[in-house]
Amino acid sequence: MNITTIINARIINPEDGYDKLGSILIESGLISDFGPDVQAKGQIIDANGLICSPGLIDMRVNTGEPGKENRETISTAAKAAAAGGITSIVLMPETNPAIDDISLVDFINRKSENAPINIYAAGALTKSLDGSTLTEIGLMSEAGAVMFSNGALPIKSAQTMRRLLSYSSNFDCLISNRPIESSLSINTAAHESDFSLRLGLPSSPSVSERIIVERDIALAELTGGKLLIDLISASESLIAIKQAKLKYSNISCSVSINHLSLNEKDIGDYRTFAKLDPPLREESDRLDLLNGINDGTIDVIVSSHDPRPAGEKRLPYSQAASGAIGLETLLAAGLSLVADKQLNLMNFLATLTCNPASLLGLKSGRIKKSAPADLIIFDPNAPWVCKGKSLLSKSKNTPFDGRLMTGRNIKTICKGKLVFDSSN
Amino acid sequence: MTYSKNIIDNIFGGIRPTSRALGKAATTIQGWYDSGTIPQKHWADIINAAKSFDHTLNSEDFFPKQLSRLESFGYPFNKLHCLSIDDFNRPDIETLLSLGAHYLDLNIQKNPNNRVLKGKTLINLFFENSTRTEKSFELAGKRLGADVISMQIANSSVNKGETLMDTAVTLNAMNPDIIIVRHSASGAPALLSQKVSCSVINAGDGIHEHPTQALLDALTIKSAFKKISGLRVAICGDILHSRVARSNVKLLNMLGAEVRLIGPKTLLPSEAETWGVNIFNNMKDGLEDCDIIMMLRLQIERMSDALIPSKREYFHFYGLDKEKIAYTKRRTLVMHPGPMNRGVEISSEIADDEKISLIKKQVETGVAMRMGILHALSNSQDSIK
Numbered sequence: 021m022n023i024t025t026i027i028n029a030r031i032i033n034p035e036d037g038y039d040k041l042g043s044i045l046i047e048s049g050l051i052s053d054f055g056p057d058v059q060a061k062g063q064i065i066d067a068n069g070l071i072c073s074p075g076l077i078d079m080r081v082n083t084g085e086p087g088k089e090n091r092e093t094i095s096t097a098a099k100a101a102a103a104g105g106i107t108s109i110v111l112m113p114e115t116n117p118a119i120d121d122i123s124l125v126d127f128i129n130r131k132s133e134n135a136p137i138n139i140y141a142a143g144a145l146t147k148s149l150d151g152s153t154l155t156e157i158g159l160m161s162e163a164g165a166v167m168f169s170n171g172a173l174p175i176k177s178a179q180t181m182r183r184l185l186s187y188s189s190n191f192d193c194l195i196s197n198r199p200i201e202s203s204l205s206i207n208t209a210a211h212e213s214d215f216s217l218r219l220g221l222p223s224s225p226s227v228s229e230r231i232i233v234e235r236d237i238a239l240a241e242l243t244g245g246k247l248l249i250d251l252i253s254a255s256e257s258l259i260a261i262k263q264a265k266l267k268y269s270n271i272s273c274s275v276s277i278n279h280l281s282l283n284e285k286d287i288g289d290y291r292t293f294a295k296l297d298p299p300l301r302e303e304s305d306r307l308d309l310l311n312g313i314n315d316g317t318i319d320v321i322v323s324s325h326d327p328r329p330a331g332e333k334r335l336p337y338s339q340a341a342s343g344a345i346g347l348e349t350l351l352a353a354g355l356s357l358v359a360d361k362q363l364n365l366m367n368f369l370a371t372l373t374c375n376p377a378s379l380l381g382l383k384s385g386r387i388k389k390s391a392p393a394d395l396i397i398f399d400p401n402a403p404w405v406c407k408g409k410s411l412l413s414k415s416k417n418t419p420f421d422g423r424l425m426t427g428r429n430i431k432t433i434c435k436g437k438l439v440f441d442s443s444n
Numbered sequence: 445m446t447y448s449k450n451i452i453d454n455i456f457g458g459i460r461p462t463s464r465a466l467g468k469a470a471t472t473i474q475g476w477y478d479s480g481t482i483p484q485k486h487w488a489d490i491i492n493a494a495k496s497f498d499h500t501l502n503s504e505d506f507f508p509k510q511l512s513r514l515e516s517f518g519y520p521f522n523k524l525h526c527l528s529i530d531d532f533n534r535p536d537i538e539t540l541l542s543l544g545a546h547y548l549d550l551n552i553q554k555n556p557n558n559r560v561l562k563g564k565t566l567i568n569l570f571f572e573n574s575t576r577t578e579k580s581f582e583l584a585g586k587r588l589g590a591d592v593i594s595m596q597i598a599n600s601s602v603n604k605g606e607t608l609m610d611t612a613v614t615l616n617a618m619n620p621d622i623i624i625v626r627h628s629a630s631g632a633p634a635l636l637s638q639k640v641s642c643s644v645i646n647a648g649d650g651i652h653e654h655p656t657q658a659l660l661d662a663l664t665i666k667s668a669f670k671k672i673s674g675l676r677v678a679i680c681g682d683i684l685h686s687r688v689a690r691s692n693v694k695l696l697n698m699l700g701a702e703v704r705l706i707g708p709k710t711l712l713p714s715e716a717e718t719w720g721v722n723i724f725n726n727m728k729d730g731l732e733d734c735d736i737i738m739m740l741r742l743q744i745e746r747m748s749d750a751l752i753p754s755k756r757e758y759f760h761f762y763g764l765d766k767e768k769i770a771y772t773k774r775r776t777l778v779m780h781p782g783p784m785n786r787g788v789e790i791s792s793e794i795a796d797d798e799k800i801s802l803i804k805k806q807v808e809t810g811v812a813m814r815m816g817i818l819h820a821l822s823n824s825q826d827s828i829k
Contacts, residue, residue: 154753158761183751186709190725190761243709 022436023047023062029072029397031055033387034370044072046393049436054387065438067397070430073369074385075107075137075394076351077376079167079274080250080322082343084414085131086124087116092327092414094128097347098135100412102440104348105429106323107137107394108384113144114171120144120155125163136439137432138384138394145170145184145195152180154187161191166380169196169250172297176202178235185245194379196248196274197236199257200298204228209338211253211284211299219290222338226254226305229298233257237264240271248379249273251324253298255308262317272379273317275309276324278344280363281353282306282419292333292340294419296324299342310357313371314364319379321371323350327415345413349420355400355427365400393436402428447506448476451490455499465493480542482506484551503557514539514823522824525637526645526817528653529694537659537698543816544663544809553587553812560819561590564621568594569611570647571602571627576782576807577647577656581624584814588822590621608632609639616640622821625649630687643821651685657781658691660813662699664806665736668777673700678730680706681740681762681789684713684751688781689740693719706730707762710751727762731771738779739764739790755788765791769800777802 024046031054032039042056078101084091094111101109111128113119119128125141132139143165147153157168168188175181175197188195205224210216212223233249237260240247252258252273264271278296283303286294294300312318326343333340346353354372357363377385384394408421432440452473456462459477463470466489476482482490487506494501514521519535526532532540547553566585570578578594585592602611608627615623622643625633630650637644648654665672677696683689683705696703703721705712716723724730731737742758752758769776778794779802786792795801 152750154750156753156757158753159757183710187752190708242714 022049024065024393024433024436025058025060025062026065026067026072026395026397026433027060028069029067030069031387032071032073032366032369034073034366035374035386035388037366038387039366041069044387044393044395046433046436049393051387051389051391051393053389065397065431065433067431070397070399072395072397074373074387075396075432075434076105076372077108077110077380077382077385078106078323078325078347078350078372079110079320079376079380080112080276081109081325081347082112082114082171082327084327085115086127090329090414094131094139095135096412096414097325097327098132098137098139100345100347102136102432102434103412103429104323105351105396105398105432106347107396107432107434108140108382109137109347110140110142110166110380112169112171113142114149114173118144118149118171119165120147120149122156122159122163125160125165129164136437137434140164140166140380142167142169142196144168145175145197146180149173151176154184157188157193158191161193166382167194167196167248170198172198174198174200174202174232178239181236182239182243185239185247186243189243189245192246194246194248196250197232198250199229199232199236199252201228201231204231209295209299210287211301213284213302215284219287224299226256226301229254230256230260233260237261237268237271241268244270246270246379247272248320251276251279251298251322252318253279253301253305253309255305258308258312258317262312265317272319274320274322275312275318276322277346277350277353278324278419280306280309280313280321280357286419287337290337291419292335292337293344293417293421295333295337295340295342296344296419297342310362313367316367319371319375321350321354321368323347325413327413328417329415330417333417344417344419345411345415346418347413348411349406349418349425351396351398351429352404352406352425352427353420355398356425358400359426393433395433396429397431398427398429400427402426404428448480448482451482451494451501451505452477455494455497455501465497466490479545481546481549481552483549484555503555513827514543514820516542520827521820522828524643524821524824524828526643526655526821527634527637528646529655529658529691529698531655534698537662537695540659540813540816540820541663541666543819544659544813545667545816547812547815547819548663548667548809553815558587559589561585561588561621561822564590564822565619566590566592566818567615567620567623568592569597569615569623569625570595571597571625571632572648574626574647576810577626580807580810581645581647581814581818584811584818587811588815588818590818608636612636612639616642621825622818643825645817645821648687651687651690653691654687654781655691655695656814656817657688658695659817660806660810661688661692661738661779661781662695663813664779664802664809667809668802668805669735672696674702675735676702676704676733677736677738678704678706678734679738679740680727680730680764682711682742683707683716683740684711685743686740692738693721697721704730704734708752708758727764727768728771731768731776733774734772734776735774736777736779737764737769737772738781739784740781741783741785742788759788763787763789763791764794766793769794776800779803779806781806
C-alpha cells in the first residue's frame with residue numbers, strides 16, 4: 021500500500037470552507053485522513069506552510085487530437101495541465117473527426133490511460149457538430165463521456181436545443197451550449213464598442229450573447245434539462261442568469277479566466293494573441309464577471325485552453341484564429357486577481373474544484389475521507405513573469421506573455437502520485 | 445345479449461333443474477348463467493331437453509336478439525358513434541366488453557346463421573395504411589352478415605383532389621349504416637360524423653385516438669387475467685405519436701388499472717403527468733412489478749425530425765428484451781398493437797415467445813371485439829329508429 025503524508029499545509033477545502041493548518045494522509049490514491057492532528061506516515065511531502073487544495077478541474081480544454089496534432093496532443097496537454105495545478109480536464113469534442121460516437125469516446129479513454137492526470141471526454145451534441153443531428157448521448161455517456169457540447173459552434177435552432185435538453189435529461193447529462201446568436205456574430209472579430217469601431221474591426225454586440233442565454237434558460241425551464249451556459253462574457257448575460265438561478269437549479273454557467281483578467285483594450289495594436297471567442301469585452305463587463313464569481317452566480321471558471329500554432333495567429337486581426345492556451349496560467353492568473361483583492365480565494369477555488377465536480381458527477385474536487393487524492397500545493401504570493409516560450413504546451417499562444425503574475429503552483433498530486441514538482 | 449339466463453330460468457326453471465335435465469354439474473350451468481352464453485357443443489342437448497319441457501328452441505335462440513336492448517347495470521347502450529373512449533361511460537364499456545367476450549367464442553363468431561347486421565352496409569374508409577384494423581373490421585362485418593365495402597383510397601377520387609367533406613357527402617348519399625374511418629389528421633372522423641347520417645367508427649385518427657384498439661387490448665387483458673382493475677400496465681416507447689397510447693390510458697384508467705408511461709422525454713408529451721399516469725424515463729424503474737407491458741411502435745414516419753439519435757441507442761435503452769423484462773420481477777405478459785419493428789422496440793425472442801407474448805392473441809381478439817362494437821352500434825341505431 022502506498023502511503024504519503026502532506027505535512028505543514030494550509031488545507032483549504034472550498035466545498036465546506038475548511039481552512040486550517042494540518043496534514044493530509046493519502047493511502048492507495050485516496051485521502052484517508054486530514055486535519056491538524058493527523059500523524060505523518062510513509063513518504064512525506066512538506067508543504068512549507070503553503071496552501072494545499074483539491075486539484076483543479078478544467079471543464080473546457082481543446083487539444084488537436086485526433087486530427088490536428090500539430091496544435092496539441094493529449095499527452096502534451098496533460099503535462100501542461102499537471103504543471104498548472106490541474107488534475108482533471110474535460111476535452112472538447114471539436115476534433116477531426118468530432119467525438120460524436122462511442123468509438124471516439126473510447127479512443128480518448130485509451131489515449132488517456134497513461135496520462136499523469138484524469139482526462140475525460142465531452143461528447144459532441146450533434147453528429148460532426150452539424151448543429152442538427154442528435155448523437156447517441158446515452159451510449160456515449162455509458163462509455164464515459166462526462167458532458168456534451170457542440171464546441172465553439174452554437175446550436176442555432178431552438179427546436180434542436182429543446183430536444184437535446186429534453187433527451188439528455190433521461191440520462192441526467194450536462195449539456196453545454198455557447199451563447200451566440202449566429203446571425204449577429206457571424207464573421208465578426210471583436211466586441212461592438214467605441215474602441216473596436218475606432219480600430220475598424222467587424223464586431224458583434226453583447227446582446228448576441230444575451231439573446232441565446234435567455235433562450236436557453238427558457239428551454240431549460242421547459243425541459244428540465246441540465247444546462248451549462250458555456251463562456252459568458254457580458255454583464256447582460258449575468259443579470260439574466262442571476263434571475264433564472266433564483267428559480268431553477270438546473271442552470272449553470274462558465275466563464276474563461278481570460279475574460280476575468282483581460283478586457284477589450286488588450287487587443288489594442290491588433291494583438292491577435294488576445295483575439296478570443298467570445299471577444300474580450302469592456303472593463304465594466306470584466307468587473308461584473310468578477311462579482312459574479314464572488315457572489316456565486318458563476319459556477320465554473322475554465323481555461324478555455326485552445327492551442328493554435330503561430331501560423332494561425334500571425335495573420336491580419338480579422339483573419340487570425342481566435343483562442344488562447346491557458347492550462348498553465350489558469351491558477352496563476354486567478355491567484356493574481358486574488359492578490360489584487362478582486363477575487364475571493366475560497367470562491368475562486370470553488371469554481372475550479374467542487375463546482376465542476378458536482379456538475380460533472382466526479383468524486384474529486386474536494387478534500388474529504390475516501391475522496392481521490394487529487395491535490396495541489398501552491399504559493400499564493402510567488403511573483404513570476406509569464407513567458408510564452410517557456411510554457412509546456414505545444415502551441416504558445418498565450419495572451420499573458422510578459423505579464424507579471426502573483427501565485428504559482430508548486431506541486432501536483434494526482435491519484436496519490438506526485439505528478440509535478442516545480443523544484444525539479 | 446345474455447340469453448342463457450332466459451333459457452335456464454324460463455324453460456327449465458332455474459340452475460338446479462337445468463342441471464338435472466341435462467345431466468350436467470350445477471357449477472357448469474352456473475357458469476353459463478353468469479357468462480350469459482352457452483358453448484355451441486351443448487346446444488343440441490339443450491334443444492332436445494327443452495322439448496321435454498314443451499319448448500321448441502332453435503339455434504337462433506342462442507344469439508342475442510337483435511332488438512333486445514343492450515345494457516349494463518341497467519344503463520342502456522345508446523351511442524351511435526365510436527370516435528373516442530371519451531364517448532363512453534363505464535356501463536357502455538362493460539356492454540362492449542361483454543359483447544366482445546361473447547364473440548370470442550369462435551363457434552359463435554363463425555356461425556353462418558349470424559344475422560345481427562343483415563341488410564346493413566359497412567364502408568371501410570382508410571386514408572392510411574392498415575393490415576389488421578381494416579381486415580378485422582371487414583371480417584367482423586362479414587361474420588355478422590353485413591355487406592362490407594373497402595374503399596381503396598389509392599384508386600378513389602380523393603386522389604383527384606376531393607376533400608374529406610365531399611367524400612363524406614358522396615358516401616352518405618349511398619346510405620351506408622356504418623363508416624369506419626382511419627385518417628392521418630386528428631379529429632377527421634369526428635368532423636365526418638357531423639356530416640353523415642350513419643354511425644362512424646374511428647379506426648385511428650392522426651395522433652389522437654384509436655378506441656377500438658384500446659377496447660380490444662382491454663378485452664385481451666381481461667381474458668388473460670380475468671380482471672383489469674388493480675393491474676399495473678406499462679405503456680412503453682413512442683407515446684408522443686401514439687393514438688393507441690392515448691386511448692389505452694383513458695380506458696385502462698376508467699377500468700381501474702394503474703397505468704405507467706415509459707419512454708425518453710423527447711417521446712413523451714410534456715404534460716403527460718396530468719393524464720393520471722406515472723411517468724418514467726427508464727425501463728428499470730418503470731417496469732417494476734408490472735403485470736402487462738404494452739410496447740409501442742417507433743413511428744418514424746410521424747417524426748418531423750430526429751427525436752432520438754439512432755435505433756441502436758433506442759433499443760439499448762428502451763427496446764424490450766429478456767434482460768429488461770426481468771426488471772418486472774414477476775410474470776409479465778407483453779402486448780404490441782403492431783406492426784412491430786423487431787430489434788427497435790422489441791426483440792424477436794420476446795415477440796415470438798408464446799408464453800409471454802399476447803401479440804397474436806390481440807389480433808384474434810380484435811375480430812371479436814370489433815364484432816361486438818358493430819353489434820352494439822347497430823343495435824342502438826335500430827332502437828333509436
